[in-house]
Amino acid sequence: MRADLGAVGADAxxxxxxxxxxxxxxxxxxxxxxxxxxxxxxxxxxxxxxxLVAIALLTVSIPLTLTTFVALSVAxxxxxxxxxxGWLSMIRRRxxxxxxxxxxxxxxxxxxxxxxxxxxxGAYAISGGFTARVRPLDDWDAWSIWSRKAEMxxxxxxxxTDVFASSAYAFMHPDYPLLxxxxxSIEYRAMGAVDTRAIHVQxxxxxxxxxxxxxxxxxxxxTLLEWLPLAVVVGITPSVVSQIFTAYADIPMALLLAVxxxxxxxWLTRGDPRNxxxxxxxxxxxxxxxxxxxxAAVIVFVVAAIVTLLGVRRGDSRRLVTAxxxxxxxxxxxxxxxxxxxxxxxxxxxxxxxxxxxxHRTDRIWPSVESLYGQLAKGGWLYAVPIAAALxxxxxxxxxxxxxxxxxxxxxxxxxxxxxxxxxxxxxxPIDAFLASSAYRVVAILAALSFAAILQLPIPTRDG
Amino acid sequence: xxxxxxxAAALVAGVLAAFVWTRKSTPTxxxxxxxxxxxxxxxxxxxxxxxxxxxxxxxxxxxxxxxPHGQGAAAGAIAANADLRVGFADWIRxxxxxxxxFYLVPATARADPAVYxxxxxxxxxxxxxxxxxxxxxxxxxxxxxxxxGFSGQLDGAPQQYEPNYSIARLRHAS
Numbered sequence: 001m002r003a004d005l006g007a008v009g010a011d012a013x014x015x016x017x018x019x020x021x022x023x024x025x026x027x028x029x030x031x032x033x034x035x036x037x038x039x040x041x042x043x044x045x046x047x048x049x050x051x052l053v054a055i056a057l058l059t060v061s062i063p064l065t066l067t068t069f070v071a072l073s074v075a076x077x078x079x080x081x082x083x084x085x086g087w088l089s090m091i092r093r094r095x096x097x098x099x100x101x102x103x104x105x106x107x108x109x110x111x112x113x114x115x116x117x118x119x120x121x122g123a124y125a126i127s128g129g130f131t132a133r134v135r136p137l138d139d140w141d142a143w144s145i146w147s148r149k150a151e152m153x154x155x156x157x158x159x160x161t162d163v164f165a166s167s168a169y170a171f172m173h174p175d176y177p178l179l180x181x182x183x184x185s186i187e188y189r190a191m192g193a194v195d196t197r198a199i200h201v202q203x204x205x206x207x208x209x210x211x212x213x214x215x216x217x218x219x220x221x222x223t224l225l226e227w228l229p230l231a232v233v234v235g236i237t238p239s240v241v242s243q244i245f246t247a248y249a250d251i252p253m254a255l256l257l258a259v260x261x262x263x264x265x266x267w268l269t270r271g272d273p274r275n276x277x278x279x280x281x282x283x284x285x286x287x288x289x290x291x292x293x294x295x296a297a298v299i300v301f302v303v304a305a306i307v308t309l310l311g312v313r314r315g316d317s318r319r320l321v322t323a324x325x326x327x328x329x330x331x332x333x334x335x336x337x338x339x340x341x342x343x344x345x346x347x348x349x350x351x352x353x354x355x356x357x358x359x360h361r362t363d364r365i366w367p368s369v370e371s372l373y374g375q376l377a378k379g380g381w382l383y384a385v386p387i388a389a390a391l392x393x394x395x396x397x398x399x400x401x402x403x404x405x406x407x408x409x410x411x412x413x414x415x416x417x418x419x420x421x422x423x424x425x426x427x428x429x430p431i432d433a434f435l436a437s438s439a440y441r442v443v444a445i446l447a448a449l450s451f452a453a454i455l456q457l458p459i460p461t462r463d464g
Numbered sequence: 465x466x467x468x469x470x471x472a473a474a475l476v477a478g479v480l481a482a483f484v485w486t487r488k489s490t491p492t493x494x495x496x497x498x499x500x501x502x503x504x505x506x507x508x509x510x511x512x513x514x515x516x517x518x519x520x521x522x523x524x525x526x527x528x529x530x531x532p533h534g535q536g537a538a539a540g541a542i543a544a545n546a547d548l549r550v551g552f553a554d555w556i557r558x559x560x561x562x563x564x565x566f567y568l569v570p571a572t573a574r575a576d577p578a579v580y581x582x583x584x585x586x587x588x589x590x591x592x593x594x595x596x597x598x599x600x601x602x603x604x605x606x607x608x609x610x611x612x613g614f615s616g617q618l619d620g621a622p623q624q625y626e627p628n629y630s631i632a633r634l635r636h637a638s
Contacts (some may be wrong), residue, residue: 117510124518131521134528136539143540144581148588155562155589168592171581197528197536226499229506236510236517377467382509386470387502390478393471394498397491458499 003191003198004133010190011205013073015039018046020080023087025277029220030086032093037219040212041259045278047206048256048285049076051179052330054186055288059337063157064182066189114228121232125208132200132245139246143196145172146249150184151194165341175338175345177331179288180249200247207244210255211235214455217262223459230455239380243441253289254444256282261300261411262452268307269404269456273319280323284330291345292419294331296445299414301327303407311403352425361424364431368423371435372416372443380440381447388412388450391457401457408453415445477501541586545578549605552629553586559623559631560590560601566631567599568592569612579605597634604630 019035019042022028028038050072054064062068081087137143149172152160164174187202188194211231218227234240244251260282267276283300286293301324308317338344351357376385388408395405419442428434478498482489485497531539538550560566566587573579583603584592593599602614606628609615614632622632 113507117507120511120514124514127518127521131525131528134525134531134536136528136531136536138539138543140540140544140581143585148585151585151588160591163591166591166594168594169584171577226503229503229510233506233510236513241517373467377470382505383470383474386467387474387498389467389471390474391495391498393475394478394491394495398495401495454499454502458495 003193003195006190006192007187007198007202010069010187011043011202013070013077014046014050015043016046016077017050017073017080018042018044020077021045021049021281022080022278024080024083025274026084027274027278028087030090032090034220035087035090037212037216039216040209040214041216041278043209044206044213044256044259044285045281046073046076047183048179048281048288050186051182052281052284052288054182055178056333058153058159058178058182059333061158064153064185065157066186069186069189108225111225114225117228117232121211121235124236125211128204128208128241129201132204134197135200135245137196137199137247139248142247145176146180146247147184147194147196147199148172149178149181150188153181153185154188154194159337161341165343170346173345174343175291176249177288177290177294177334179285180252183252200245203244203247203252206252206255207235207240210259213259214262217259217266218455221266226459227455230451233382234451237380237382239440239444239447243444248441249290250292250441250444253286253293254448256289257286257293257296257445258448258451260286260297261449262456264300264304265404265407265452265456268304268311268407271316276319276323277326280326280330284327287327287331288334292422292442292445295418295422296411296415296449297327299418300407300411300449303410303414306410307403307407311406346428347422347426349425352421358424364424364426365420367431367435368420368439371439372419372423375439375443376446381443381450384447384450384454385412388453388457392453395457405457408449408457412446412449412453415449419443419445474498474501538586541578541582544582545576548578548582549625549629550582550586552605552625553583555625556583556603556631557587560587562589564590564600565593565598566590566601566603567596568603568605569596569614570605570607573605573607597636599634602632602634604628604632 019028019038022038022042022045028034028042050069053072053076054069057068057072058064137147152163163169183202184199187199191198211234214227214231214234215224218224218231221227240251260279263275263279263282266272267279283297287297288294301320305317305320305324308320375381389412392405392409392412395401396409398405423431423435426434475494475498478494478501479489481497481501482493486493528536534554535542538554541548541550541553556566568574568580568583583605590601596602596614602609602618604612604614604622608628609618609622609630609632617635619633619635622630624630
């Protein structure tokens with residue numbers, strides 16, 4: 001019981017913190033419907049924000065306890081909600097149900113299909129939650145990497161340098177970013193015990209929050225009904241569902257990345273700086289979840305900069321530089337801590353630039369390309385990558401869509417190349433076994449980019 | 465080449481749909497129709513699978529909820545190596561104080577990723593020492609103190625879980 005109630009309490013605080021952050025940015029509109037619809041994106045924003053700050057605090061030896069978490073969430077909510085007080089007006093305003101009835105009557109038939117789908121999805125989401133509640137933590141990396149670090153944080157409240165820097169624990173990849181362990185440790189503390197079964201509910205919740213976040217972004221963009229089937233289908237996509245239940249970090253990273261890239265794309269097409277600000281929060285979250293997330297976030301920033309300089313948003317490059325600086329500030333504490341403690345991973349980027357090192361390992365390139373390519377063509381990701389590629393190619397021919405299509409095509413190609421490069425320089429052998437155990441997961445980044453592209457490329461916003 | 469074929473199929477489908485419905489195949493209408501087809505595919509996939517996946521959830525739940533607490537907690541180890549002595553790790557957990565360090569003996573146990581990683585995971589917050597002489601406890605996994613050459617360095621008699629599975633304090637341990 002405590003495990004469930006405690007986790008609900010922690011989730012409510014993440015949500016409050018998320019509302020605070022989004023309100024401070026001015027992202028939320030001041031209507032009750034808007035705030036209600038923003039529950040998913042606010043939860044994800046809260047998880048991202050609180051975890052990023054908690055990681056920064058941990059690196060300067062400030063312990064992560066339940067008190068720290070509560071103080072951080074409440075402070076974020078209070079400050080964020082006081083910066084802009086427009087939301088107070090929606091409390092005073094009475095909801096107009098007369099209008100609502102009128103609007104329901106005038107809805108097109110496909111809106112009703114959408115509502116029925118949403119209702120079925122609600123039942124599905126609840127069933128998934130009940131199943132997640134009892135699932136044992138039996139996938140290797142889930143206990144050996146992610147939950148291990150979370151449990152260390154629960155027991156010590158600090159980053160145990162002796163463990164992270166010890167060669168006896170090199171297998172747990174001490175250099176991996178810490179967002180998932182921090183998130184899990186907060187939930188464990190709130191549960192009052194390390195409940196490795198109940199933790200799956202939290203991963204499930206991240207996925208459900210993502211679906212709601214996409215629906216919200218569609219709602220504020222005026223494309224809710226168009227986005228609805230694509231949003232809900234993510235929640236039942238075979239590769240997503242099977243992987244979210246493993247409690248690995250790949251899918252949480254991909255979810256944050258998808259929202260971040262979508263908002264960055266929205267900024268590129270519409271120029272609203274609030275989209276850019278929220279995008280930074282999500283991209284920093286993705287970069288703090290997995291190293292692949294960091295690579296992808298850097299790539300999309302670089303491509304966005306090129307598109308900004310060459311395309312229609314030329315005057316906005318200063319904003320993008322500020323955003324990139326905020327991103328660097330968000331991810332830097334963990335990188336500085338790793339450097340000070342002399343902790344590094346098994347993949348050395350320096351080797352990746354050494355021609356003689358690369359030259360001796362060229363036999364790893366083709367199997368990597370083949371394996372990653374094969375994963376993208378399989379049906380597990382519901383053909384998101386080929387559909388996105390087709391859309392990008394067509395949109396290159398449309399005036400006004402060219403920049404955004406180039407953004408997605410270039411980002412996707414560079415992310416694919418970066419993944420091949422990582423396999424090329426990785427010391428792990430044999431390559432076939434390495435690919436078999438990881439390629440199916442790391443392509444989640446490309447699926448995330450593709451998903452954002454499919455949503456954004458073909459239909460402009462209602463307001464243009 | 466499969467992926468390129470899928471990209472081409474999506475393009476052809478978009479061109480055909482745009483032509484059939486609007487009698488023109490401009491890039492804008494093709495993009496719109498690829499999107500429409502993607503949403504139709506999403507709806508079809510959703511309705512074709514939502515109930516079977518939901519049903520699968522409930523059947524998984526009924527299997528998992530029958531798992532006893534201990535077995536559920538050790539599921540990771542069992543999945544990694546069915547022969548792993550998970551009971552031994554839990555037995556040690558009750559004997560080590562938080563923060564005690566340990567060293568797994570013999571080298572073959574440390575070289576077995578499933579054994580090594582499971583014991584270092586299950587014994588958190590106790591930490592594996594890099595060297596045996598830096599540890600508070602020695603853990604004998606599928607060996608005995610005598611066979612592993614540590615019998616002369618122990619502080620008292622080893623505590624035995626079962627034959628060849630025991631723990632002992634080192635004489636000079638803090």
